[in-house]
Amino acid sequence: MKNIIAAGAAAALLMGCAGTDTGLSKTQTGAILGGLAGAAAGAATGDHSAKRVLIGGALGAAVGGGIGYYMDKQEEELKKELKGSGVSVERNGDTLSLSMPGNITFDSGKANIKPAFNPVLNDIAAVMVKYPETKIEVQGHTDNVGDNAANLTLSQLRAQSVSSALMQRGVASDRMRAVGYGESMPAVSNDTPAGREANRRVEIIIIPNPSK
Template identity: 50%
Template sequence: MHKTLLILTLAAAMALAGCTTLDPYTGEQKVSSATKGAAIGAAAGALIGNVTTRRDRTKRAMVGAGIGALAGAAVGNYMDRQELELRQRLEGSGVSVTRVGDNLVLNMPGNITFDVNRAEVKPDFYEVLNSVALVAKKYDQTAIEVAGHTDSTGSVEYNMDLSQRRADSVARYLAGQGVSRVRLDTIGFGPHRPVADNSTTHGRSLNRRVELTLIPLTL
């Protein structure tokens, strides 16, 4: 995933290579801060636009690993049962469960999952992830997209990296609990998918999160 981000960032930077400034102290040409930000933003945009392709790739990998696909009415019933179990196990944990069509989205607020500017999952949160892993292993016809998000404080580059590292940490933990890696995909969106107003303290706290999107493997 980090390699993908690097490639996209470099491609964006090359497209913007003509946007340089002259350093008044060294006399050397250098890429301006605005151009660097635009390059990172272009890379993030490419990642966001590639979500459908990534999900399809994960599903193909699952099929290749011998995981059978769901069909017809079985999909809704399968996700209904999975949703019920997740709601029961995660009640009072601070993690919300939202149904979006046939997908389930688990919203894990950053303040209960990670310390400030850290990417290691808090030990206090292990029990919650253990519960998610138990359900995920039971419903193994589900792909799991782990997405990291940040607020807009700090540089875009830093936030893109932090969000990716946090998503990777959650995915590693789930894999360590027995969730097949072929079902897991991680992506860092940085500040590019806010769910609240970044100009307020409360809004920023809502934007700092990790989301797990559970997607049924369908024909």
């Protein structure tokens, strides 16, 4: 009984503060509220063991955190799996962006994935399969050297190669779309060799599925 009262009081206190500036993000606040509610539910089962209360708190945090929590966990796992691979993982709101430089994924002017990059794609696909409630856009990009139409075609073929590789590894096709942007969306200036190399890339954009 004491566990229920304590958890309920803490939840009520935090709910009262939720409408004010607590310094917490919506995800953090939601997760804490959910965790407290879950802990109270765990205590209310009649088995007041610490393990039961902790399990209830963890499940409640997952529900309370909602989309933000779901994306937090994906970001955490992707960064862990891709550390040292050359693929960067960035977060913007609830959107994740994976940037794969062309020099580690494709030979110059080619759309066939380098064999050495396949283990990295295995890791990416494994996380995507684990978190199915997202939509995925695979984007191909180039620098501004050469013919614009040829660059657009190459970027499309590279995006399709990555998308096909992910599908072969179990990522559902209805979650993904592949699109080539050619030289129209440079990440940095094309004025230097380093800049052009950075722009020759494939990006994977992961967003929450609005229909879920």
